[in-house]
Amino acid sequence: MSEHITTEKLQEEAAKLWANIEGKTLTPKDRREIPPQEMPSQDPEVRAHNMSEVALGYTETQARVEAERCIQCPGAPCKKGCPVAVPIPEFIKHIQAGDFKGAVDTIKQTNLLPAICGRVCPQEKQCQSFCTVGKMFKAPEKAVAIGRLERYVADWERANNQITVPTPAPETGKKVAVIGSGPAGLTVAADIRRAGHSVTVFEAFHKTGGVMVYGIPEFRLPKAIVAKEVENLQKMGVEFKTSFLVGRTQTLEQLLDEGGYDAAFIGTGAGLPKFLWIEGENLIGVFSANEYLTRSNLMKAYDREHADTPLYEAKRVAVFGGGNVAMDGARTALRLGAEKVYCVYRRTRAEMPARAEEVAHAIEEGVDFHFLENPTRFIGDDKGRLTGVELLSYELGEPDASGRRKPVAIPGTEHILEIDAAVVALGNESNPLMKQTTPDLEVNKRGNIIVDENQKTNIPRVWAGGDIVLGAATVILAMGEGRRAAASMNEYLAGK
Amino acid sequence: MHKILEKRQLSYDKERDQSVFYYKVQAPEIARNRKAGQFIIFQIDDNYGERIPLTIADANADEGWIAIVFQTVGATTRRFSVNFNEGDNIPVLVGPLGRPTHIEKKDGAVLCIGGGIGIAPLHPIVEANHAIGNKVITVIGARTKDLLFFEDEMRKASDELIVVTDDGSYCRKAVVTEPLKEVCEREKVSEIVSIGPAIMMKFCVAAARPFGVPITTSLNTIMIDGTGMCGCCRVKVGNETKFVCVDGPEFNGYEVDFDNMMQRMTAFKDKEREADHKCRIGLDAGKKA
Numbered sequence: 001m002s003e004h005i006t007t008e009k010l011q012e013e014a015a016k017l018w019a020n021i022e023g024k025t026l027t028p029k030d031r032r033e034i035p036p037q038e039m040p041s042q043d044p045e046v047r048a049h050n051m052s053e054v055a056l057g058y059t060e061t062q063a064r065v066e067a068e069r070c071i072q073c074p075g076a077p078c079k080k081g082c083p084v085a086v087p088i089p090e091f092i093k094h095i096q097a098g099d100f101k102g103a104v105d106t107i108k109q110t111n112l113l114p115a116i117c118g119r120v121c122p123q124e125k126q127c128q129s130f131c132t133v134g135k136m137f138k139a140p141e142k143a144v145a146i147g148r149l150e151r152y153v154a155d156w157e158r159a160n161n162q163i164t165v166p167t168p169a170p171e172t173g174k175k176v177a178v179i180g181s182g183p184a185g186l187t188v189a190a191d192i193r194r195a196g197h198s199v200t201v202f203e204a205f206h207k208t209g210g211v212m213v214y215g216i217p218e219f220r221l222p223k224a225i226v227a228k229e230v231e232n233l234q235k236m237g238v239e240f241k242t243s244f245l246v247g248r249t250q251t252l253e254q255l256l257d258e259g260g261y262d263a264a265f266i267g268t269g270a271g272l273p274k275f276l277w278i279e280g281e282n283l284i285g286v287f288s289a290n291e292y293l294t295r296s297n298l299m300k301a302y303d304r305e306h307a308d309t310p311l312y313e314a315k316r317v318a319v320f321g322g323g324n325v326a327m328d329g330a331r332t333a334l335r336l337g338a339e340k341v342y343c344v345y346r347r348t349r350a351e352m353p354a355r356a357e358e359v360a361h362a363i364e365e366g367v368d369f370h371f372l373e374n375p376t377r378f379i380g381d382d383k384g385r386l387t388g389v390e391l392l393s394y395e396l397g398e399p400d401a402s403g404r405r406k407p408v409a410i411p412g413t414e415h416i417l418e419i420d421a422a423v424v425a426l427g428n429e430s431n432p433l434m435k436q437t438t439p440d441l442e443v444n445k446r447g448n449i450i451v452d453e454n455q456k457t458n459i460p461r462v463w464a465g466g467d468i469v470l471g472a473a474t475v476i477l478a479m480g481e482g483r484r485a486a487a488s489m490n491e492y493l494a495g496k
Numbered sequence: 497m498h499k500i501l502e503k504r505q506l507s508y509d510k511e512r513d514q515s516v517f518y519y520k521v522q523a524p525e526i527a528r529n530r531k532a533g534q535f536i537i538f539q540i541d542d543n544y545g546e547r548i549p550l551t552i553a554d555a556n557a558d559e560g561w562i563a564i565v566f567q568t569v570g571a572t573t574r575r576f577s578v579n580f581n582e583g584d585n586i587p588v589l590v591g592p593l594g595r596p597t598h599i600e601k602k603d604g605a606v607l608c609i610g611g612g613i614g615i616a617p618l619h620p621i622v623e624a625n626h627a628i629g630n631k632v633i634t635v636i637g638a639r640t641k642d643l644l645f646f647e648d649e650m651r652k653a654s655d656e657l658i659v660v661t662d663d664g665s666y667c668r669k670a671v672v673t674e675p676l677k678e679v680c681e682r683e684k685v686s687e688i689v690s691i692g693p694a695i696m697m698k699f700c701v702a703a704a705r706p707f708g709v710p711i712t713t714s715l716n717t718i719m720i721d722g723t724g725m726c727g728c729c730r731v732k733v734g735n736e737t738k739f740v741c742v743d744g745p746e747f748n749g750y751e752v753d754f755d756n757m758m759q760r761m762t763a764f765k766d767k768e769r770e771a772d773h774k775c776r777i778g779l780d781a782g783k784k785a
Contacts, residue, residue, distance in 0.1 A: 204590060204721070204723045205721065206539060206587075206588040207542075214721075214725075242588075243588055243589060243590035245590055248529065248534075248591065248592050249525050249529065249590070249591065249592070250529060251529075254529075271724055271725065272724050272725070272727060272739060273726070273727040275727070275737065281737070282732055282737060282756050283759075284759060284760060284762065285763075287728075288728075290725055290727055291720060291727055291728045294720050294721065294725070294726050295720065299544075299546065299547070299720065300543070300544055303544070306543075307544045307546075308544055308546035308571060308572055308771065309546040309547070309720070310546075310764040310767035310768065310771070311767075312763065312764070383759070384762075431723070431724045431725065431742075432724060432742055433723060433724055433742060436595070436742070
C-alpha cells in the first residue's frame with residue numbers, strides 16, 4: 001500500500017509546477033514533462049469509517065497544471081471514447097485559459113451531468129484510454145485526467161453559484177412522460193424540456209435520482225450533487241412525481257391514452273438482483289447488493305441514530321463480484337463497522353470490471369480480495385443464520401467470448417470462509433413490471449426491452465433506454481441512450 | 497397528498513399492548529387502479545422512515561380513497577398510530593403494488609380464511625369473489641374476542657360467515673383449520689384463500705392437502721422498494737426463489753416454504769424489538785408532557 005499523500009502536499013507540489021508554467025508558451029515537450037496530478041483523497045484509515053466523499057477533487061492549481069498536460073492533439077481521439085461525445089479538448093482549452101465557466105458550458109453541450117460523470121464514469125476505459133498523452137508514455141494511467149478535470153469545473157460551477165439553467169424553447173403544448181428518474185430519465189427530461197415540451201418524470205421511490213441515490217454510496221457520489229441536478233431540471237420546468245409506479249399506479253397505456261401524454265420514455269433501470277442460485281442463498285444474512293446498498297444509501301440506515309430502517313450487524317462480510325457495485329458493497333460494509341471485509345471474485349484483478357480507482361480505494365481501505373475463488377454453498381446455523389461460505393478455487397484458462405480468460409474450477413479445492421453476512425453483487429435481471437403491465441411490449445429472452453437504433457420500442461410513441469435495455473451498465477451509457485432517445489422523440493414531436 | 501380521512505381503532509390486545517387501526521386515506525390514483533390482493537408501501541418520514549408494506553383493505557374509486565389496516569407491532573406502526581390523525585398527511589404512499597388476486601367464476605365454493613390482522617387483506621378478496629357470483633364461505637379467527645374486526649363487512653360479502661376464537665371468548669372456540677376441514681368435508685370447495693400469520697397459513701395448507709383443494713396464500717415478507725429491485729422479499733416457492741413484491745404477494749400454498757419464510761422474517765427481530773422499546777419510551781414521554 002502506498003503512503004497517503006495529503007491535499008496540502010499535493011497542492012504544494014502543484015504550486016511549484018505552476019510557478020514554472022504560468023504565463024509561458026509550452027512546447028509539447030514541456031507538457032510531456034508535467035507529472036500527472038494525483039487526486040486528493042481522505043486518509044484511508046479515516047475514511048473507511050465515515051460516509052463522506054473519498055475523492056476530494058483537485059485544487060484550482062492542480063486543475064490548471066493537469067490541464068496543461070493536454071497537447072490539443074489533432075483528431076481528438078479522446079472524444080471517440082465518450083458515449084456522449086463531450087468536446088474534451090475544447091473544454092480543457094478553456095481550463096488552460098483559466099475560464100472554468102467556459103469549460104463547464106462546453107461540457108454541457110453534450111453532457112448535462114458533469115459533476116456526476118466526473119465522479120462515476122469509467123474514464124480509463126473510455127476517453128482516457130484513447131488519450132494521445134497516455135499512448136506516448138505507453139501508460140494509460142498517465143493519460144490526461146479528463147474525468148478529474150470534468151469534475152473540477154462542474155464543482156467549481158456549483159460552489160460558485162455559476163450554474164446556468166438552460167432556457168427552454170417556447171412551449172409547444174406537447175406532453176412527455178419519463179418513467180424513472182435515473183441517469184437515462186434525467187437526460188431525456190432535460191433534452192425534451194429544452195425543446196419546449198412539457199415533461200413529467202415519474203419515480204417509484206420517494207426520492208429522485210434512481211441508482212445514483214439508492215445504489216451508488218454517498219462516499220462516492222454525494223446525494224446533494226444529484227439533488228442539485230434535479231433542482232436544475234425543476235428550474236427548467238420539469239415536473240417530478242415521486243411514489244408513482246408506472247405500470248401499477250397507472251399503466252403506460254393509461255398515461256398515453258387518458259393522461260394526455262404524447263410520448264413516453266421508459267428508463268426503469270435495473271431489475272431483480274441476480275443470485276448465485278446455490279444452496280443456502282435464502283439464509284438470513286445473505287443480501288443482494290441492491291438491498292444492502294439501498295438500506296444504507298436511500299434509507300440512510302448508516303445513520304443509526306435517525307434512520308428507522310435497520311442494518312444487519314455483521315463482523316465478517318463477504319462480497320461476491322468484481323464490478324463497481326461489489327466495490328460499493330465492500331466499502332459500505334467497512335463503513336458500517338465490519339471488522340473484516342472480503343471480496344470474492346472468480347477471476348483476477350486484471351479482469352475486474354470495476355473502475356480502477358474504486359478497486360485501488362477498496363484495497364487502500366483494507367478490503368481483503370480473494371481472487372480466483374467462487375462460492376459453492378452458504379452454510380447456516382439452526383436458526384437459519386449465515387455462518388460461512390464454501391469456496392472453490394479457480395485458475396484462468398483460455399479467453400472466452402468476452403475476451404477475458406475464463407476461470408476454470410480446480411476440483412477438490414473446497415474450503416470454508418467464516419462470515420456473518422454475504423452481499424451478492426453479480427448484476428441484475430430485468431425488472432418484469434413494465435412487461436407484466438404492458439403485455440404488447442417486446443422484450444428479449446432476458447426481459448430487456450427491445451429498441452431500434454433510435455431507442456424506439458415496438459409500441460408507438462414509446463422509447464426506452466438505460467439498464468432496462470442494456471442490462472446492467474453505467475451511468476454514462478444510460479445517458480448516451482437517453483440522448484439518442486430524446487433526439488428521436490423531439491424529432492417525432494416536432495413533426496406531430 | 498395522502499390525507500387521513502378517517503381513523504378508527506379496531507382492536508386492542510392487552511396481553512401484547514398492540515392495537516389494530518383502520519385508516520381511510522385519500523389516494524385517488526391508487527383507488528382507481530387497485531384490485532383485490534394488492535398492497536401499498538408507506539413511510540411516516542420521507543427521509544429516515546422505513547418502508548412498510550400493507551395490503552389494501554378496502555377502496556372506493558369514485559370517492560378516491562383506500563383503507564389500510566395495521567397492527568402496532570413495531571416502532572413505525574406505533575408512531576403512525578399515535579402521531580397521525582384525521583386530517584394529517586402520510587408523507588409517502590405508493591401503490592397499488594403486487595399482482596392482483598386471480599378471481600374467476602368457480603363451480604364450487606370459495607373458502608376464504610383470515611386470521612388476526614390477515615382479516616383485513618382478505619376483505620377485498622371476499623368482496624371480489626362475491627361480486628362475480630361465487631359462493632363465498634368466510635372464516636375469520638383471532639386469539640381472543642378483542643382482536644376480531646370486520647365481522648359485519650365480511651358477513652355482508654359472504655354467503656356464510658364462521659367466526660372462531662382460540663380462547664372461546666366469542667363465537668366458537670376453535671382454530672381456523674377446524675372449520676376449514678368441516679367445510680371441505682361438507683361441500684365442494686373450488687379454492688381456499690388463506691391469509692394470516694405464516695404459521696396459520698402453514699397449518700391451513702396442511703389441513704387442505706388431504707382434500708386436494710387449491711389453496712392460495714398471501715405472503716407478508718419484509719420489503720424495501722416493493723417494485724422488484726432489492727430482492728429483500730424473496731422466498732422459496734416450489735424449487736425456485738420468488739420475489740413477493742412482483743411475483744406475488746399470493747402464491748400456491750402447497751409450494752411455499754413457510755419455514756424459510758418465517759426464518760427470514762426474523763432477520764431484524766432484535767433490532768425491531770429494540771426500536772419498539774425506545775419508541776414506547778419516547779411516546780410515553782410525549783404523553784406525559
